[in-house]
Amino acid sequence: MTRSMSVIRTTTWVTxxxxxxxxxxxxxxxxxxxxxxxxxxxGAPFPSMNPPPDVRSHGEGPSWDGKxxxxxxxxxxxxxxxxxxxxxxxxxxxxxxxRCNAPRQVADMRSGGAGSSTNDxxxxxxxxxxxxxxxxxxxxxRENIVSPYxxxxxxxxxxxxxxxxxxxxxxxxxxxxxxxxxxxxxxxxAPNGRRVWNYSRANQVPTMLSLLTPEYQQRMVRQIYHEGVxxxxxxxxxxxxxxxxxxxxxxxxxxxxxxVTPEVVLLMGSGSGDMNRVVHLGRQFPLGxxxxxxxxxxxxxxxxxxxxxxxxxxxxxxxxxxxxxSDQLETVEIFTPVRDAxxxxxxxxxxxxxxxxxALAQPVRIxxxxxxQQGWGTADRLGFVECTRPLYPIEGFATQVxxxxxxxxxxxxxxxxxxxxxxEEHFEKDMQRPKEELDLGFK
Amino acid sequence: xxxxxxxxxxxxxxxxxxxxxxxxxxxPQADAHHSYAMYDGTVYxxxxxxxxxxxPNAAHFEMHFVPLxxxxxxxxxxxxxxxxxWVAQMESAPQAFKDGITRESFPRxxxxxxxxxxxxxxxxxxxxxxxxxxxxxxxxxxxxxxxCDSVTGHKAFGAGxxxxxxxxxxxPRS
Numbered sequence: 001m002t003r004s005m006s007v008i009r010t011t012t013w014v015t016x017x018x019x020x021x022x023x024x025x026x027x028x029x030x031x032x033x034x035x036x037x038x039x040x041x042x043g044a045p046f047p048s049m050n051p052p053p054d055v056r057s058h059g060e061g062p063s064w065d066g067k068x069x070x071x072x073x074x075x076x077x078x079x080x081x082x083x084x085x086x087x088x089x090x091x092x093x094x095x096x097x098x099r100c101n102a103p104r105q106v107a108d109m110r111s112g113g114a115g116s117s118t119n120d121x122x123x124x125x126x127x128x129x130x131x132x133x134x135x136x137x138x139x140x141x142r143e144n145i146v147s148p149y150x151x152x153x154x155x156x157x158x159x160x161x162x163x164x165x166x167x168x169x170x171x172x173x174x175x176x177x178x179x180x181x182x183x184x185x186x187x188x189x190a191p192n193g194r195r196v197w198n199y200s201r202a203n204q205v206p207t208m209l210s211l212l213t214p215e216y217q218q219r220m221v222r223q224i225y226h227e228g229v230x231x232x233x234x235x236x237x238x239x240x241x242x243x244x245x246x247x248x249x250x251x252x253x254x255x256x257x258x259x260v261t262p263e264v265v266l267l268m269g270s271g272s273g274d275m276n277r278v279v280h281l282g283r284q285f286p287l288g289x290x291x292x293x294x295x296x297x298x299x300x301x302x303x304x305x306x307x308x309x310x311x312x313x314x315x316x317x318x319x320x321x322x323x324x325x326s327d328q329l330e331t332v333e334i335f336t337p338v339r340d341a342x343x344x345x346x347x348x349x350x351x352x353x354x355x356x357x358x359a360l361a362q363p364v365r366i367x368x369x370x371x372x373q374q375g376w377g378t379a380d381r382l383g384f385v386e387c388t389r390p391l392y393p394i395e396g397f398a399t400q401v402x403x404x405x406x407x408x409x410x411x412x413x414x415x416x417x418x419x420x421x422x423x424e425e426h427f428e429k430d431m432q433r434p435k436e437e438l439d440l441g442f443k
Numbered sequence: 444x445x446x447x448x449x450x451x452x453x454x455x456x457x458x459x460x461x462x463x464x465x466x467x468x469x470x471p472q473a474d475a476h477h478s479y480a481m482y483d484g485t486v487y488x489x490x491x492x493x494x495x496x497x498x499p500n501a502a503h504f505e506m507h508f509v510p511l512x513x514x515x516x517x518x519x520x521x522x523x524x525x526x527x528x529w530v531a532q533m534e535s536a537p538q539a540f541k542d543g544i545t546r547e548s549f550p551r552x553x554x555x556x557x558x559x560x561x562x563x564x565x566x567x568x569x570x571x572x573x574x575x576x577x578x579x580x581x582x583x584x585x586x587x588x589x590x591c592d593s594v595t596g597h598k599a600f601g602a603g604x605x606x607x608x609x610x611x612x613x614x615p616r617s
Contacts, residue, residue, distance in 0.1 A: 290545055440526070
């Protein structure tokens, strides 16, 4: 009898604890990535789950080398058997051209690791034609990526947000006593390993390409081709090149630290490089001389406890396994604090709307969450990376070079897409690449 | 007597040292980020060329350009027929901006003239030194053998004139 009561008590406790944990978990999960919506301005809900799952490999192991999924008719010419991807433009928007792999899956086939979501090299035993297929049924809908807001420029969007704040008596002028206490260390919220779409793991390639203008489609195709087919990854950190603005939403240096003052908000991080962004509160552009900045110039204001910013003057650059952006890239970003059921601050929802009329066919949006981990007072130091170059391009491949070794090195033009020049010189001699003449107005 | 000489000499030496130290302290900062030893400061080469791009975020402001030929009708090209790009190191970026040299004022295709101290090894790069910088009005170019300072409506950026081309020494006959 006593034993039975004990079992009942234990069972009751376990059940209650489970319910509490589930309820708590649900509460937290519900709190994140659902910033308050102000219609047509910010916080628009996503049509489907955000962040999205990665595209899976269709099959693992040598028996899947080059083998399409049942019911899928492969193309006669695709990325892995073409002689000239430039000629295949008509096929680029067919996911079978990519064997249904996401961009990063293609890059990972040859990046030295086993490859995304698998425990064996997905390029197969006879590269590149043996490249394996991804799951053709997986793709994150394009509607989740394109901006749900009606604006054509970041400036218009920012001014509308400012006008909205003014209509409610804002913008808020915080003092040291009233300002949000966001100072501290943040991590990436990745429920079940899901990450934002800019990691290039959640979409079929054609969906990503559909976001881009024709010239930038070609640039992305070129990059995926040389990464997946030639294993000629020109990743910025390999050469101590700057990582660039968009890499903070992928595997580049993340905004992992925040400092808030009444005049500025600092977003900082360190990893494969350093990122330092300064939100200048209450300011107007320009913030300084007209020199493009790797992380742009940022102005902002408080709308209650939400921080609303605009970033311009960004250096155009490249993110590997994904899309290039131009000097015209500008963003509107909204940071909204998230609290658990008990009112405890657990992090920031960070909504970014990207405007780049040169590279993007239409504005796009990223919503991710940075989960608060701890204060500066208990965290490890924030490192600062002075990159010491690990690799050099040898015959077009990023290659480790030992001290004392003498190599031939062609100095890149850093502001003329140096990655593309390497591919052109070493891997495209027999291709019919659209001519890119240096047009200076003289013969 | 010998002691007096030693004391006097020591005082003079100390005065010189203190004087030099004071000069060093009050002299303007050169604001250099590297040695200029690579450039031949005794030589000026004067170019009229076409802007490929300006690079405002280098340690020193840079201009990348392709020289025009003497007729001012065509780009100078390398052995492979590609436009031969020269890099001119300028003053600091803040000084360049102060002189009105920006991405907007020097877009691709701008024709301009400037003298540079070339690299000693003959490679296509140099330092502006004290040379003036003149821009041809958009859509114009100088007459053959002349520079933008000869074109009506030209614009100067910063102080200085175009230097004279340093004569190339004639190789001695053997």
